[in-house]
Amino acid sequence: MNTSATLLDTLRAEVDQSLRKFLDLRRPLLADPDLAPLLQAADEFLAGGKRLRPAFCYWGWRAAGGGPDPAIVTAAASLELLQASALIHDDVMDKSDLRRGMPAAHKRFEALHERSGWHGSARRFGEGAAILLGNLLLLWSGEMWRTSGLAEEALDAAMPLHDHMRTELMCGQYLDLLEQAEGESTFEGALRVALYKSGRYSVEQPLRLGLTLAARGELPWMERLCVEYGRSVGIAFQLRDDVLGVFGDPAETGKPAGDDLREGKRTMLIARALGSATPRQAEDVRALLGDPALDEAGVARLRAIIEETGALAACEEMIKRYLDDALASLEQAPITPESRQALTGLAIAATARRT
């Protein structure tokens, strides 16, 4: 029997190939040499990524009895285009200059403008081009999904869910902006963002899509697996992301150390820290969090408060509890041993400590 790491590596290679093939089919449409930078940025952006969402979708399909059909790999891979679109727009909205350790899309276009000695604001050109690139990838994710080669009945069964997921993604991103703007750091607010922004869209919905495609509708046990396994892994995944955003190694996160602190992200870590902070600590958090010029000493001070208040330990404990619940639920689901093994490996990989 394959190990779960082998199963996940094999799928990742298939998803990579499927994305390259889809982009190659789009080249004739963008044959004008002036459009080459758009395609190149898409190629480079899509060369990276953990392919997490496609994996949850694919293994949902296999868990509900679907076979290793190339069409499901293509449909699942389309979620990576959706994610790329969201990240490119996210970086424009956050004015985030780095992504996966490389310049963000808008910075690449800005550099193209500068290199070419063009007129007008390079920053504005970069942001505009990145918005359009994100739109292209958003459109293409829908095309790739529809033209994956899956049976019409399967696509029809999953279509309302697919539409719902994409609307929910945009709404979740808006709630995230709002949460930062309102500057309230409550446990409930942080949990809502963890759930909407990423939890549902990263794990639960891709899994549900795969299950629904294979079952061409809903089987009695599916909803429970989506909520008890999918939602729990999704929240734990987002909490891990929050921890990495503050304590992660830049070589691993591809972002400068403390970037989430500089952006003022209202995560569960911050909500927990403020919930247990002394007046002095709370004052420091309010003064430092969201300061775009936050230096190393400021990052260190915020990290120390997050550790001293017990917020870091509490988040690690939450991640462990959500993961344990998810794995216990997985044991109960009437799915094949291979898909159980892969979904176990995926849950662990998505939430593992990486420091």
Add this chain to the structure above:
Amino acid sequence: MNTSATLLDTLRAEVDQSLRKFLDLRRPLLADPDLAPLLQAADEFLAGGKRLRPAFCYWGWRAAGGGPDPAIVTAAASLELLQASALIHDDVMDKSDLRRGMPAAHKRFEALHERSGWHGSARRFGEGAAILLGNLLLLWSGEMWRTSGLAEEALDAAMPLHDHMRTELMCGQYLDLLEQAEGESTFEGALRVALYKSGRYSVEQPLRLGLTLAARGELPWMERLCVEYGRSVGIAFQLRDDVLGVFGDPAETGKPAGDDLREGKRTMLIARALGSATPRQAEDVRALLGDPALDEAGVARLRAIIEETGALAACEEMIKRYLDDALASLEQAPITPESRQALTGLAIAATARRT
């Protein structure tokens, strides 16, 4: 027999109603009170607009023998969501503060931030929320098209064209950014932008979509109508838009006078003016065009150069020639008298002088 104005007014009312119905169906998805500003902005944005693209699509359908089916009104109305998405993103990219005489979407969200006394940059919140609203409308345009109630075979026949149009729209917008950045004002460059940015997407492609939906494929005379009528009206429409952008009445355009000059748009007017300018005039154009702080005197100077070089008259002549060609081609097409009448009225309405 109905006049063409009555035909167009009736359709506009039906498109309005169809859009309201579609948005109403989305309300339960956005029931969280925090999401209300997104829906409200969508409602307000979609209350305006000339419904030009839906009209070309609808009358394409009728021209190819389709009946007055409510499903085609819904499918055609979905193009208005696509257009709204493009305008909202456009205003973010151009930092344009007014749209249809009202604050642009990003300015509305910026004002919400200020009114609410939230944290962080109001401008950044406004732009982020507007990017997300544009994404929502882009997704919804695809949903409205697919769920319009048209027969599966009709939608399948038009799907490649529908996908193509949307990719082309994003590429056209990118070429427009590029043209402004490169700052070259050539006749060919201006014509390419007029064609890609708006010409094909505003008239030719909506018309082709309607024809293809009704014919469930391509009839021998259709391509000729799309190119000779559709493309000509599309270019004339964009040229009219360029003239209005410089000489239009703000009450009519909904934009401050001379806004296109301040943004440095490289239109046919500018290409023509530079092509016939004296060295002194050319120097003034280069110094003034694209200056964000351009005042009334600067606008007046640029207008005078555009008139004195004969660029305005040349553009008016081009509009007239494209319109005449389009109407002559329409005479030859084997379509019903009612659709010929409506398409004649539409071509005139889309390109008419409004000063």
